[in-house]
Amino acid sequence: MTIRAFGFALLVCWCVMAAERPAAAYLDPGSGSMLLQVLLGGVAGVAVIAKLYWGRVLSLLGIRRDQPKE
Amino acid sequence: MTAAGRTEYEPGSFRDRSARVFFGEDGRVYRALTAPALEDWDALSATRLFRTFTGDGRLVSTERAPDEASRLAALGGAWAAVLRHQTIPFVSYPYEWSFSMLKDASLLQLDLLLAALDEGLILKDGTPYNVQWNGTRPVFIDIGSIARVRPGEPWAGYRQFCRQCLYPLLLQAYKNVSAQAWLRGSLEGISAEACSRLMSARDLLRPGVLTHVYLQAQAEARTATATRNVKDELKRAGFSQALIKANVQRLRKLVGGLEWGQQRSVWSEYADRNTYQPEESEQKAAFVQRAAAARPRGLVWDLGSNTGRFARLAAAHARHVVAVDADELSVERMYRGLKADGVSNVLPLVGNVADPSPGLGWRGRERLPLPDRGRPDLVLCLALIHHVVLGANVPLDEFIEWLAGLGGEVVIEFVGRADPMVEALLRHKEDLFDDYDHAYFESRLAARFEVADRQELSSGTRTLYHAVPRRGPSGGA
Numbered sequence: 001m002t003i004r005a006f007g008f009a010l011l012v013c014w015c016v017m018a019a020e021r022p023a024a025a026y027l028d029p030g031s032g033s034m035l036l037q038v039l040l041g042g043v044a045g046v047a048v049i050a051k052l053y054w055g056r057v058l059s060l061l062g063i064r065r066d067q068p069k070e
Numbered sequence: 071m072t073a074a075g076r077t078e079y080e081p082g083s084f085r086d087r088s089a090r091v092f093f094g095e096d097g098r099v100y101r102a103l104t105a106p107a108l109e110d111w112d113a114l115s116a117t118r119l120f121r122t123f124t125g126d127g128r129l130v131s132t133e134r135a136p137d138e139a140s141r142l143a144a145l146g147g148a149w150a151a152v153l154r155h156q157t158i159p160f161v162s163y164p165y166e167w168s169f170s171m172l173k174d175a176s177l178l179q180l181d182l183l184l185a186a187l188d189e190g191l192i193l194k195d196g197t198p199y200n201v202q203w204n205g206t207r208p209v210f211i212d213i214g215s216i217a218r219v220r221p222g223e224p225w226a227g228y229r230q231f232c233r234q235c236l237y238p239l240l241l242q243a244y245k246n247v248s249a250q251a252w253l254r255g256s257l258e259g260i261s262a263e264a265c266s267r268l269m270s271a272r273d274l275l276r277p278g279v280l281t282h283v284y285l286q287a288q289a290e291a292r293t294a295t296a297t298r299n300v301k302d303e304l305k306r307a308g309f310s311q312a313l314i315k316a317n318v319q320r321l322r323k324l325v326g327g328l329e330w331g332q333q334r335s336v337w338s339e340y341a342d343r344n345t346y347q348p349e350e351s352e353q354k355a356a357f358v359q360r361a362a363a364a365r366p367r368g369l370v371w372d373l374g375s376n377t378g379r380f381a382r383l384a385a386a387h388a389r390h391v392v393a394v395d396a397d398e399l400s401v402e403r404m405y406r407g408l409k410a411d412g413v414s415n416v417l418p419l420v421g422n423v424a425d426p427s428p429g430l431g432w433r434g435r436e437r438l439p440l441p442d443r444g445r446p447d448l449v450l451c452l453a454l455i456h457h458v459v460l461g462a463n464v465p466l467d468e469f470i471e472w473l474a475g476l477g478g479e480v481v482i483e484f485v486g487r488a489d490p491m492v493e494a495l496l497r498h499k500e501d502l503f504d505d506y507d508h509a510y511f512e513s514r515l516a517a518r519f520e521v522a523d524r525q526e527l528s529s530g531t532r533t534l535y536h537a538v539p540r541r542g543p544s545g546g547a
Contacts (some may be wrong), residue, residue: 031300032289033229033262038304040281040320041313052307 077145081435086194089214092145099157100135101214102142105150110191110217119185127204128178130211131156153213159205159390159417160369161443164198164234165254166419166427168402169242169330171208172249175201176235178208180322182216183225187315192219196231199437203417205390206409222305225314232282233259236325240283241268243328244276248398250420257431262287278324335399350527354452354483354534355383357525361481361536362387362448364522371446371476373423374454378404381416384450390415392446396422423454424462441476449473451482453491453532459506460495466505467514474518480537484511489531508533 038045038052080099083091088107092100103111114120115132123129135141135152142149164172175198183193193215200212215227237260238249245268252260266287274280293300358380362370367388372381377400381393393416395401404418421427421440430437451473458464473480485492486508496503515521519537526533 030226030229031293031296031298032291033232033286034224034300034304035293036281036286036289037224037228037313037317038307038309039285040317041309042316042320044310044312044316048304048307048309048313052303055306 081433082199082431082437084432084436086212086214094141094154097157099155100141101132101153101155102145102147102149103151103153103214104148107214107217108151111151111153111213113218114191114213114216117189117191119182119189119191123182123185123210127207128210129182130158130202130209130213132213155211155213158202158209158211159415160392161202161438162392162417162419163253163427163437164238165250166421167198167250168398168405168418168420169239169248170402170405171203171418172198172235173239173325173328175208176231176239176325177322178210179231179235180318180325182210183318184315184322186216187219187311187318190219191216192225192314193217193227196225196227196229197234199234205414205416206405206418207414219311221311222309223301224304224309225318228317229262229286230259231321232286233261235259236278236282236321237262237265239325239328240278241265242330244269244273244279246330246332250398254427254430257437262290277327282321282324330402332399332402335397347529350529350532353525353527355380357523357534357536358383358450358452358481361479361523364536368447369444370448370450371478372450372452374452374457375404375418375450376400378408378416378418380450380452381418382408382413384448385413385416388415388448390417392417392419392440394419394421394423394440396420423458424464445476446478448479448481449476451480452534453483453485455482455511456485456489456492456495456506460492460499460503466503466511470511470514470518474539477539479522479539480519480535482515482535482537484508484533484535486531486533489529492531 038048041048077092080091080093083089088104090102092102094100120129124131132153132155135154138152141152145152164175167175178201179193179196179198186192194217195212195215200210200215201208202211203209234253238253241247241249241252241260247268249260262283265283269279269283274284362384363386367384368390370381370384370388370391372378372384372391372393375381375393375395376397378393381391381404385391393401393404395404395418398420401418401420404416408416408418426440427437429435429439429442455466455469458469459466473482487493487506492506515535515537519539521535522538523536524533
């Protein structure tokens, strides 16, 4: 992976985490570490970050109401 | 061990409910598995990784118990299988390891994880407590933590690996702060938040600090109260094993590059710059050699081992030697030296006789004090007693009682009051130590031991004793 791609992933992940808003008092101390592993996965992580938050953008715009369930 | 027909599980093995360790009446180590854990074992035991890693001793040798049916019947409950493991000579914990020992134990976990990922397996956790030692060779012992990969899920052990392996190593490599007190103070290790606070802005430029420490601390803080199911979200977004592998490969490079730069400590040069004359040192070596060779030894402890000269002498006559010193740099050098010379039966540990490893964790039994992990047949206490009595203020008769309570023979050196080391210890201390007296020492020793051999060293200030318990050894481990 190039340094530029890693830098981009870092930036995207940082923005995403900065936009995170705590919701309720449910303690899940592993959540942050799980999310970080997307960033630490390198180039492949960029696509996952994009997918992870594209769904949220669609929901926010009312284009998609619910996340599809498996 | 079975008592009144019921199996007693190893008190530290309760965390993973799908696999629990117990000791057989034959002294061997067994592991009971649930049905899903048995499927993981079947998958693991068919892999190339299993053959390779058990073949070179990096993974504990394991087989289905030959008498599985009767053991299952004795266990009762919902167990599906019983495994039998190779026995580890002496159990130790990360807060007793020097820097390179924790580093090597960490690298072993990452190597095992990388090999596992290639064969559809993963480690369920990332804890150095899963690693033990055959001498200076690390062995991964928790077969139950190797499981089949669940597609789309991140490595569950990543955060634990950071807390218990990576952060202690980073703090020692970058800040020259030893992590043993941290690890002994908290079995869960060092949190990302605490580690992040200890790093300066300049440290953010050092490998691993920005991502594994700072960003992880931020991510943990920002998601601490979130209600989202991150695991499901990641699965839907296409999280794959390739990401775990890329992360672990990078972690391996990071850990592999960490070095502890400490060059000197109060005790690290002791072997070269002690107050002994050369002929005195040879007399001492010959005495230890003679005492150790008197009969075959099982477990030997060398307390105050420094860089392990006498532990090596004893090792020639013992099944296993545990060599303990309070100075980490001395232990670090001992570990590197033993490893380089291929000495296979000496385990170096950081520890202080006057402040020993306590019982820790649930009920204080999850991690055990040293004597509860195996009693020594022979204890070497060379140039130690003045540190215990004059340095740590332990009453002399209590120290002798403690030694006698261990049940084994003792090789002990009394360092007289005229010795320069004793003078140095008392230089700035009020001398309240009436009990630190040669005649009194001999009377206390004679009360609990028979002196089989005694030799005054040529300096005239030090005397060696080989002492045998009056009632005979109370059984080794």
